[in-house]
Amino acid sequence: MDLTGTMEEKNNELFIGGIGVKTLKEKYGTPLQIIDQKALKEKISCFKDNFQVDGLDCRVVYASKAFLNKYMVQLVKSLGLHIDAVSGGELYTILASGMPAERIYFHGNNKLASEIREALEAGVGTYVVDSIADYQHLSEVAAEAGQRIRLLLRVNPGIAAETHQYIQTTTEDSKFGMSMTDSRIEGLIQDMLADPQVDLAGFHCHIGSQVLKGNFFFEEAESVISFAKKMSENYGMKVQELNLGGGFGVYYAEGDQPFDYASFLSDYAKYIKTEAAKQGLSELQAISIEPGRSLINASGSTLYTVGQVKVTKAGLPFIFVDGGMSDNIRPALYQAEYEAVLANRLKDPVQATYRVGGKLCESGDVLLKAAALPEAEAGDLLLMPNTGAYTYSMSSNYNRMGRPAVVFVEDGKDRLAVKRETYADMMRNDLSYEMDE
Numbered sequence: 001m002d003l004t005g006t007m008e009e010k011n012n013e014l015f016i017g018g019i020g021v022k023t024l025k026e027k028y029g030t031p032l033q034i035i036d037q038k039a040l041k042e043k044i045s046c047f048k049d050n051f052q053v054d055g056l057d058c059r060v061v062y063a064s065k066a067f068l069n070k071y072m073v074q075l076v077k078s079l080g081l082h083i084d085a086v087s088g089g090e091l092y093t094i095l096a097s098g099m100p101a102e103r104i105y106f107h108g109n110n111k112l113a114s115e116i117r118e119a120l121e122a123g124v125g126t127y128v129v130d131s132i133a134d135y136q137h138l139s140e141v142a143a144e145a146g147q148r149i150r151l152l153l154r155v156n157p158g159i160a161a162e163t164h165q166y167i168q169t170t171t172e173d174s175k176f177g178m179s180m181t182d183s184r185i186e187g188l189i190q191d192m193l194a195d196p197q198v199d200l201a202g203f204h205c206h207i208g209s210q211v212l213k214g215n216f217f218f219e220e221a222e223s224v225i226s227f228a229k230k231m232s233e234n235y236g237m238k239v240q241e242l243n244l245g246g247g248f249g250v251y252y253a254e255g256d257q258p259f260d261y262a263s264f265l266s267d268y269a270k271y272i273k274t275e276a277a278k279q280g281l282s283e284l285q286a287i288s289i290e291p292g293r294s295l296i297n298a299s300g301s302t303l304y305t306v307g308q309v310k311v312t313k314a315g316l317p318f319i320f321v322d323g324g325m326s327d328n329i330r331p332a333l334y335q336a337e338y339e340a341v342l343a344n345r346l347k348d349p350v351q352a353t354y355r356v357g358g359k360l361c362e363s364g365d366v367l368l369k370a371a372a373l374p375e376a377e378a379g380d381l382l383l384m385p386n387t388g389a390y391t392y393s394m395s396s397n398y399n400r401m402g403r404p405a406v407v408f409v410e411d412g413k414d415r416l417a418v419k420r421e422t423y424a425d426m427m428r429n430d431l432s433y434e435m436d437e
């Protein structure tokens, strides 16, 4: 594993943000989600500064489902990002953390009436329409509230980006969005343009996640732009915004080769502008992207304490840690791969290959299938880097495991962002069983 961000080795111990992992363990316990705040801010600035082109409002919309809490919302707000929400719960967290509602994009393939009302009440800036039924529902609820809303229509260009099948989203049978070649799509667009309740401002597209080749995004932009041009020609639609989604791939383990974000993003913004101008989309004002994992994953690590070491009759020996699929379900859900180090003995020679098992009651609760490590002992600190995205946000209380604490570290300062969940926290909604008289 390479040391990234502010990671450094001092006396054989891993330091992040100027603080040793032993200190962090002592102060906050394990499992612990550690965020390298400087690395995170630099990554956000890399996106903001490079996804830029003259004459257009270039927006970076943080895909909040990757990692969402008050501290994170306030951080991305301070750095000028927009943000998306997919549920009433995400919307509530984002608004309660002080994000201006006009910076929110509200997504969802099955937006509930209650969620739409909450969004209307707050004054959410843009709604992303997923289907005909979703549009009709949105328009109805907005009409009841007497509000006009700004919409983008989510379209699928049918690009099969090479990625894991569970996180590839624009095939023709996709759960999300509407195929550009669906015979009903032009009728829908005409209906939307005629609807006084809505302002159809443009299109949205998201081709999938963990896409490691930049060319797919250029293909996506090209097909969305030519579709937009057709709609503008055929129906006089004023295409003001194109939101081309996220999915920019990240490094998890050996073999992953993400493209260089900085040069990709500046080329991408220029390409979209040039292509849109070529196609005569003269009303275009804003272009947006929606990165999630590419913003947060690399700056997040998870720290565990090693407990038992178990040699089974066959297969690699296990080392068990004090967390597992309750704090990181991705290995079990997507066969996701990661790396690990013994963070309290960083330079010790690698002597063994282990399976890293969690402590939950599932055979699939294996965080790493093969980790080359020094001979591990109870009390060692195992750190899994590149675990910032879709870990905490997908965590659960399975086996009544409390969710980890989340701490941001920078320049020798540690700031607790989310407290560790206690046993009592997990019982807060439980009620007593009362026997009938």
Ligand SMILES: *Cc1c(COP(=O)(O)O)cnc(C)c1O
Binding pocket: 063, 065, 066, 107, 206, 208, 209, 210, 245, 246, 247, 248, 290, 291, 292, 293, 294
């Ligand atoms: C999940 C999602 C994203 C972010 O995907 P990443 O792989 O985390 O960048 C962006 N837009 C939409 C609509 C999504 O569903």
